[in-house]
Amino acid sequence: MDPVTHAATGLLASQAVRRFLPGTRLLLPACLAAALFPDLDNFTGGDPEKYLIQHRALSHALTAAPVLAALLAGTWKLLVRDVPLRKAWLLMLGLVLGHLWLDYVTSYGTQLLAPFSNTRFTLESVFIVDPVFTAGLLLAALAAWRLPGRRTSLALAGLVWLLAYPLASWSCRLVLESRLETALRHEGRQFLSLRLSPEAFTPWYWKGVLDLGETYELSLIRFQDADKTPSGTIYTKADKGLLDGLGREADVFKTYEWFSRYPAVIRTLEGDHETLIFQDLRFVSLHPLVRAVTGDGREPFFTLTAVLDPRDGRLLEYRLRQGGVTFRSNPSTSAGR
Template structure:
């Protein structure tokens, strides 16, 4: 999730644990702890792909965070002994904030290395990386807690229940859409082995579907408000890696994306795109791996570079119309808003 959400979640959890001791200082500490795991973004692993796939690694590991939380708690109690903030209470607060950070990240589409140093990216994809309906209640609870010490903790506790229910709602909505997708794939004779269902920006009502096959992939949209349960899928060429040599970063990108990858040539550059994050022409992670030389042969570049693909939100009004169930714009929305008019 975004940094504001993680800070807000950390502050709210801290306020809930603090009880009658909930105050601005406690909320600030919770916010700081909530952003701590994401400080790994300052590390440079040498190239754009490595910086992407190694984020949410050791700093998000459920194998490392508990002992780290206990160490922080021991250090705090060692140098700031306090009758109320004893080791047990401090460790509960610290561990709760750090663990919920990584668990929330695992509910987005990006992928989180929950068991680092062991391999594996985990994601549920039941919430978009920015969702106001999740974040705003947390911010409200923090504001109330700042100006109402007596009821601040109760507000934090209540909003945490509400936010958890919202995550459950996202998962339930995803399963409803998944059942609809299964029916449509069977009716349309499309493959059903590698299917991704993820929310579109800022909501859990309109969902994007990506279906992979050996040579093609299909994109479609489905809203909970659709009257017609048919889904229009648009076929795209998947492309293929054209070189015999496969760099380590490509293998890493395949693992990170679960092989939801597209390969294309543009302006004599070989571009590899992660199809999961964003919406086609607004994909978040695209990388330049090779360029054609004077003879027309592909030559790997020394280090993959980020492709400057547009990642704006100029089509949000159209997405809103689609969210509300206007399926008449599906073909135009998928082909133009989602891109691939190349």
């Protein structure tokens, strides 16, 4: 989830607990720090492969949450001697867990069981930037600030919104998936599975990922058209054997196979080179507003490109696009997992 939403959680928490920690100094900065703290793993030294592995890993694990809370509460106690340590730890723990919740509800996935498992868990119910969700949190915080007599109840209402909105959106996804599957079967369509992934302005819009065996069909789904199955764009699935083979030359392809949920590949010829462009359909936006802003020709985030020698299929170079920046490397400089 985006930093503004995380920060709004810290702001609401500081307003909700102020009556229980009267006169406590640095309450707001402490809450903001706790709400944002797990995202320190964004700073992985600029290595894009390490970012895929380490972001939302150990610092976002349930096992690490009590330790991070203790570190934050201890630092607060050193700065403000009269802070009740037990209450501070409980508050910090709640905010760290709130951060994990906000990341869990997005489609990116969070390694909640790290370091014991690198499985990425996701509720797939909220887009990575959701203006309706974030606005609800900020409006609750603004109301709590303007109405100090009702500060606690309004802040708590905002924290309820923090839980209720993603759960309501998740329920919408389950209902919509069920209705679309029924419609597809009624039409006689053959498919292996249908999954919806958050799109900009969920729960009103979703990405429909229809697994057709060797291909995916990606469609923009509107909640109000739950009984319709719009035609979409066909993408060739990225063959596991292909990624495994490239992974023997550069570990980043093994990492990408682990990271991606709906991997697709586009083959092109660039001069005397063959190019394989791997995309995870989670990050391909179909919403017209997003496409108008970013442009139809822009590659989605986390696109991995392999440049091959067409004579023997040897990997010459790879490019990984992350966060709007493209990193180039060759097999000899690939970081090991």
